[in-house]
Amino acid sequence: MRTTEAAAIRASLIREVAFELNRRAAIAIPRDVESSIGDLARRETQKLSKFVLLEIVNNYKAAVDDQRPMCADTGLPRFYAKVGNDARVEGGFVALERAVREGTAEATRKVPLRPNRVHPLTRKDYNNNVGIHAPTVDYSWEPEADWIDLTCFQKGGLFGGDYRMLFPQDGIPGIKRFYLDVISEFFKRGLSCQPAIVGVGIGGTKDVCVRLAKEAACLRVVGDRNPDPGVAELEEELHEIGKKTGLGPMGFKGEGAVLDVHVEVAYTHTGGMPVSIHHQCFALRRATARIHPDGNVDYRENPLWFTGYYRRETVS
Numbered sequence: 001m002r003t004t005e006a007a008a009i010r011a012s013l014i015r016e017v018a019f020e021l022n023r024r025a026a027i028a029i030p031r032d033v034e035s036s037i038g039d040l041a042r043r044e045t046q047k048l049s050k051f052v053l054l055e056i057v058n059n060y061k062a063a064v065d066d067q068r069p070m071c072a073d074t075g076l077p078r079f080y081a082k083v084g085n086d087a088r089v090e091g092g093f094v095a096l097e098r099a100v101r102e103g104t105a106e107a108t109r110k111v112p113l114r115p116n117r118v119h120p121l122t123r124k125d126y127n128n129n130v131g132i133h134a135p136t137v138d139y140s141w142e143p144e145a146d147w148i149d150l151t152c153f154q155k156g157g158l159f160g161g162d163y164r165m166l167f168p169q170d171g172i173p174g175i176k177r178f179y180l181d182v183i184s185e186f187f188k189r190g191l192s193c194q195p196a197i198v199g200v201g202i203g204g205t206k207d208v209c210v211r212l213a214k215e216a217a218c219l220r221v222v223g224d225r226n227p228d229p230g231v232a233e234l235e236e237e238l239h240e241i242g243k244k245t246g247l248g249p250m251g252f253k254g255e256g257a258v259l260d261v262h263v264e265v266a267y268t269h270t271g272g273m274p275v276s277i278h279h280q281c282f283a284l285r286r287a288t289a290r291i292h293p294d295g296n297v298d299y300r301e302n303p304l305w306f307t308g309y310y311r312r313e314t315v316s
C-alpha cells in the first residue's frame with residue numbers, strides 16, 4: 001500500500017508521447033513481426049509467395065531508411081491506456097484524452113499520416129484523424145503502479161473479422177470450422193493483406209468476444225502464448241491449421257497466410273459460446289510508452305496489455 005500520492009503526469013508530456021507513438025508506429029514495424037515474416041520468407045518454397053514476403057521485409061526496411069510510413073494507408077489511429085491504480089494526470093483524464101487527440105492531429109500533419117477519418121454519412125474530413133469517437137482510447141487498470149502505459153495502434157484493413165454465436169455442443173470443432181470459414185472467405189482474396197495475425201475471442205458477450213479477438217490480434221507479440229495451457233494448445237492447433245490451408249501471402253499459394261494465432265477467453269452464458277475472429281494485416285503498426293510521474297518515458301514494442309490483472313486471474 002502506497003503512503004504518498006504520486007506526482008501528476010503532465011498533460012503536455014502525454015501530448016508529446018502521443019505524437020511520438022504515432023510517428024514510431026507508422027514507420028517502424030515491431031521486431032517480432034519483422035523477424036517472423038523474414039523466417040516465413042526463408043522457409044517458403046513457392047516462388048511467388050517467397051517474392052512477396054521478401055518484398056514486405058524490404059518495404060519495412062525502406063520505411064525506416066526513409067523515415068516514412070510503411071503503408072500508404074496509415075490506418076485508423078487508436079489508443080490503449082493501461083493506468084496504474086495510483087497514477088494521476090494533471091487536469092484529470094479528460095486532459096489525457098485531449099492530449100491524445102492533439103498528438104494525433106499533429107502527427108497527421110507532420111509524420112504525415114493519411115487523414116483517413118471521415119464522418120460516415122457526410123464524409124466530412126477534418127484532415128487530422130480526429131472526430132466523433134476518433135481516436136478511441138480504451139482503458140485498463142493495473143494495481144500497485146503509478147505510471148500510464150500508452151499504446152498507439154494504427155489499425156489497417158477494412159474487413160477486420162467476423163462473429164458467430166456457437167453453442168456449447170459445437171465445442172472446439174465448431175471453433176475450428178468458423179476459423180477456416182473466415183480464412184477462406186477473407187484470405188483467399190487477399191482481403192486481409194496477409195500474412196496476418198489472427199485473434200480469436202471466445203466467450204463473454206458479443207461485444208466482449210469481438211473486443212478480445214481484436215486485442216489478441218493487435219496487442220500480443222508473435223510467439224506469445226496464453227498462460228492457460230488448454231488455450232495455448234488451441235492457439236498452436238489453429239496456427240497449424242492455418243499453415244495447411246495452402247494459402248500464402250496476399251492470397252497466393254503457400255504456407256504463410258497466418259503469422260500467428262492468439263486466443264483469449266472470457267466466462268460466458270451457460271447456453272452459448274460466442275466466438276469472434278479478427279485478422280491484423282502485416283502492417284502491424286504499434287508502439288508503447290510507459291510514462292512515469294517523474295517525467296521519464298520508456299518506449300518499447302510489447303504493449304504487455306494482457307496482464308494477470310487484466311484477465312482478472314488475480315482477482316479473488
Ligand code: SF4
Pocket residue numbers: 071072073074075155156157158192193281282283
Ligand atoms: S490492410 Fe494493412 S497492409 Fe493492406 S493496405 Fe491496409 S494498412 Fe496497408
